[in-house]
Amino acid sequence: MNASKSPLATTPKFWLGDETTFDGAQLFNSNRPIVVFDSGVGGLTVARQLERLIPNANILYVADNGWFPYGNKAGPAVAHRVQQLFDRLCERISPSAIVVACNTASMAIMEHGLDQLRHNCFLVTPPIGDAVDTSANKNIVLLATPGTVKSRYIIQKIAKARMHARIWPIATQALVTLSEARLAGEEASFISFAELIDNYLTEEQRLSVDTVVLGCTHFPHLIDDLRKIFPNTDNWIDPAKKVAMQVVSLTKKEDNPINMPLKIVLFTSKQDVAKYHQVFTKNGFGAIQPIDRRDFYEIA
Ligand code: DGL
Numbered sequence: 001m002n003a004s005k006s007p008l009a010t011t012p013k014f015w016l017g018d019e020t021t022f023d024g025a026q027l028f029n030s031n032r033p034i035v036v037f038d039s040g041v042g043g044l045t046v047a048r049q050l051e052r053l054i055p056n057a058n059i060l061y062v063a064d065n066g067w068f069p070y071g072n073k074a075g076p077a078v079a080h081r082v083q084q085l086f087d088r089l090c091e092r093i094s095p096s097a098i099v100v101a102c103n104t105a106s107m108a109i110m111e112h113g114l115d116q117l118r119h120n121c122f123l124v125t126p127p128i129g130d131a132v133d134t135s136a137n138k139n140i141v142l143l144a145t146p147g148t149v150k151s152r153y154i155i156q157k158i159a160k161a162r163m164h165a166r167i168w169p170i171a172t173q174a175l176v177t178l179s180e181a182r183l184a185g186e187e188a189s190f191i192s193f194a195e196l197i198d199n200y201l202t203e204e205q206r207l208s209v210d211t212v213v214l215g216c217t218h219f220p221h222l223i224d225d226l227r228k229i230f231p232n233t234d235n236w237i238d239p240a241k242k243v244a245m246q247v248v249s250l251t252k253k254e255d256n257p258i259n260m261p262l263k264i265v266l267f268t269s270k271q272d273v274a275k276y277h278q279v280f281t282k283n284g285f286g287a288i289q290p291i292d293r294r295d296f297y298e299i300a
Helices: 041-053 075-092 103-112 128-134 152-161 174-183 191-200 203-208 219-229 240-250 273-282
Strands: 034-038 059-063 097-100 121-123 139-144 166-171 211-214 235-237 263-267
Touching (some): 034 041, 041 059, 041 097, 041 219, 041 240, 041 273, 075 097, 075 103, 097 240, 103 152, 121 240, 128 166, 128 211, 139 152, 152 166, 166 191, 174 191, 174 219, 263 273
Parallel strands (some): 034 059, 034 097, 059 263, 097 121, 139 166, 211 235
């Protein structure tokens, strides 16, 4: 791809929720943050696990709302976009780690480049092997974006898993939109997703599923609705905790002299930033000043 001719060639900017540009790099001079990255609100499911395991870590959440959604875009374009954002981010701050809390971006990075080592990246990927190990009757559904489902990585993982289990991959972009809407407090109906399922599974198959892989970080936000679609599912396989544990074991602990850690969210576009910012504030992100997080741990 010729980057200089691409519309992506413009230097990315990072915005705070009050529509000012991010000028807080000096805040992190002595305690480098963990960056949590996603196209939207999905990465909150990963941030929550990081907060549980490393309560005093500074977390800088970066939501690429300017490019949302990723799931229906071409892999090389997503990888190029992410590379550009991370390069820019690393010029401004020096994160202790970047957690790519987006399965679609992780697939694009694995298949189309990005210097993971240079950026100390941790990737979230759908744990299909764990699902096969956990499932009792080996009837498994993978829910993920179209980009993830058609990635080479997933195609290979599914081919391997099929030696031991029945696995039904379901590509859905609608569920990502639904998750964003729900978190923003908007009315959003699950009916079209329920109908989509009928294209993939007979009723008998749907009721036989005992394990669902949540292959998109947006989907744990919808767990209550998903339970109604798959009422006999005992195992909801979410990679968030696993990646958080990898970060804990492989990242040097930063000294954090302040009692309350910084939780800041940056956006890549000013569009709808106020609406977005409210969602993050409700989940404990957003303020430049340290905030007391004791009330924020559980969201439904
Ligand atoms: N949360 C992202 C993932 O895990 C995808 C959302 C999107 O389509 O932008 O794949």
